[in-house]
Amino acid sequence: MDRRILKTQEALKRAVIGLMAEKNFDDITIQDISDRANVSRGTIYLHYVDKFDLLDKLIEEHINELREICESADEMDYKDANLPWFEYLERNYLFFSTMLASKGAPYFRNRFVEFLIEEFKDEVDTTKGINHGLNEDVVLQFIVTSYVGVVEWWITNGMLLPPHVMAEQVGLLLERNL
Amino acid sequence: MDRRILKTQEALKRAVIGLMAEKNFDDITIQDISDRANVSRGTIYLHYVDKFDLLDKLIEEHINELREICESADEMDYKDANLPWFEYLERNYLFFSTMLASKGAPYFRNRFVEFLIEEFKDEVDTTKGINHGLNEDVVLQFIVTSYVGVVEWWITNGMLLPPHVMAEQVGLLLERNL
């Protein structure tokens, strides 16, 4: 891929993240993004149809990264599988902290929950084991919301615990419930 | 000016500063700069004839900034005139610290001394006052080397004192000798 494309898209994404830390997404104009990214306004339309498309693509990229991490961590126990997760979150704290903070919350949080449901769907087994006899959707919802809640807490409170500790703790909690 | 030009030149300058913090300027290749800046190697030649030209322009830009600060601070006493100086050095600590550190030292340091001599030339008066009867070049050399020495110490030791303190201290030392 032409490095000019990567560079302008990078600049645009960083700009959106920065702006969303400052104000509501609805109050952000294409001009704001252009100014912040130092990319001509017209150029933005060469890459995205509008600011929602830009945000979507930005979110979707991270979701895809997370999905790949999940895939490559399959067959591990939850403790080990969680480590790359939390390391990824830490590496991209600028994105995740602004996305999980007040202003841009709904856009990303909803997508995040949707993604987690998708990922955990196959992990829940109500035919035997710990969750035998329970309602699948209830268990799924229970797991996913707790997961999001913990991640949200960790990110927005400055990631005080190191990733490996988070991975271990959350790993144990998952083992206990799946 | 076309923002693409500014952006690639910015990237190239940042790359050179970064690389000079890591290795000797002679060991830096155009390819290194291209990789670090994420700018096509060919593009570098659209802006600079070679890496020395790039370094020269980088240095000269800062020298010019410093000259402008001097001009606008003329007619102040040394204490006030020094403040914008040290603030500028602080803002550009990445440049000045690597340039005054071991590896890239000669290139910038020599130019820096040359510039200071130029600036202080008109300040030294051996026909009357504190320096009456002294040799002009000796006094000039005395002032300039002490100035460079103090700046060098301040920068390379992590700028422990805030700029306004440095400005005050150096201001007093200059008053005493000019």
Place this chain on the structure above:
DNA sequence: ATACATTTGTTCATTAATGAACAAATGTGC
């Protein structure tokens, strides 16, 4: 509702960046 300003989305000619290819020059090991 009306006037007015801002933002949007698109066009287009111009300019800059790209990367590949290449020969020449410059290291580097033996």
Place this chain on the structure above:
DNA sequence: GCACATTTGTTCATTAATGAACAAATGTAT
């Protein structure tokens, strides 16, 4: 010294970014 690899400096056709201009749509104040 000689082979060999790396780096340099240049070319060129292709692609991306630019900013200006514009009409349309969307706010905003009165």
